[in-house]
Amino acid sequence: MTDRLEAQFAFLNEADRLKSVLRATTLCDASRPENSGEHSWHLALYALVLADQAGPGVNIDRVIRMLLLHDLVEIDVGDVPIHSQNGTAHGSAETQAAEARAAERIFGLLPGDLRDDLRALWEEFEAAETPDAVFAKSLDRVQPVMQNLACGGGTWATYDVTFDQLESRVGVKIARGAPRLWDWVRCKVRPWFG
Amino acid sequence: MTDRLEAQFAFLNEADRLKSVLRATTLCDASRPENSGEHSWHLALYALVLADQAGPGVNIDRVIRMLLLHDLVEIDVGDVPIHSQNGTAHGSAETQAAEARAAERIFGLLPGDLRDDLRALWEEFEAAETPDAVFAKSLDRVQPVMQNLACGGGTWATYDVTFDQLESRVGVKIARGAPRLWDWVRCKVRPWFG
Numbered sequence A, B: 001m002t003d004r005l006e007a008q009f010a011f012l013n014e015a016d017r018l019k020s021v022l023r024a025t026t027l028c029d030a031s032r033p034e035n036s037g038e039h040s041w042h043l044a045l046y047a048l049v050l051a052d053q054a055g056p057g058v059n060i061d062r063v064i065r066m067l068l069l070h071d072l073v074e075i076d077v078g079d080v081p082i083h084s085q086n087g088t089a090h091g092s093a094e095t096q097a098a099e100a101r102a103a104e105r106i107f108g109l110l111p112g113d114l115r116d117d118l119r120a121l122w123e124e125f126e127a128a129e130t131p132d133a134v135f136a137k138s139l140d141r142v143q144p145v146m147q148n149l150a151c152g153g154g155t156w157a158t159y160d161v162t163f164d165q166l167e168s169r170v171g172v173k174i175a176r177g178a179p180r181l182w183d184w185v186r187c188k189v190r191p192w193f194g
């Protein structure tokens, strides 16, 4: 028991560091960059509130679990903004390899059973193939769009993004898991791009 | 559909403000105060990782949902530190009345079905009677203890807390939902108080 709790808290204390990983996106009031810990909370709340946008076969509680874990690898790798380096850095082979090493280290702090379960959930999210992972990815893409809209442009201005780039880098992935949601959000954001 | 999404996002954008509510507790590295948004994320992760500390009849997914919502009223009321005003401010009648008004306003942004469901979950947490709520409360009490321990004292030093005060304000509530967890944490924190 004691050794198990030591391992559980080694992981939970390490997870605290995600609160110091800054994203390109800001809070809705643009007062400061959002960190990846509070971003993960907000996404879990998105899943709870937008559950009716999920397709059949989606288990919202599994989606929430995935979203709670999905950014932990950023403790080692940092956040790679989707529009940075003209959209080429996010999801590159180098980033993926670094994230796999980070997952090995961070989930490896846990007792074996939890390590395997939570790492499998993270890998399912990354693979974006199951209905739960596809919906979770849609929410991860739509939240920064709503933050940008609330603060008057945000990373669209920072990275000089066009509407076509938004549609191909972000919209397509939102639509994959939540098509009606993207229809609605698309109409909201279109005017910003003039 | 459109009106429903307007209401869902009115709530989700309002929730963003919880990231600007500061707690007395700091991050583990003491670099800055923790905010209530990232705290809520950390607690949900606690529930996921410490599920084996829950008693029979606890549904961890409901606990996670409760923890995601439990601090939203602080957008209006702010965080009331457990050790402030010599332990008397937290849970006072005034605080409870203000939190009920905040819940009315904030959950009231949602479509009616979601408003009722999520508000009921928040009220269940506040009442601390069901097994799910009792376990959620235990986690809410144990996380600041672990943060204080990691950063060398934190709010115990700020508010000049004694071990007996920690035991009565915090330990009793941790033990109620997670007795073995408090046994373990108690041994960890005892030496700090000399």
Ligand SMILES: [Ca+2]
Residues within 6 Å of the ligand: A071, A079, A080
């Ligand atoms: Ca990310």
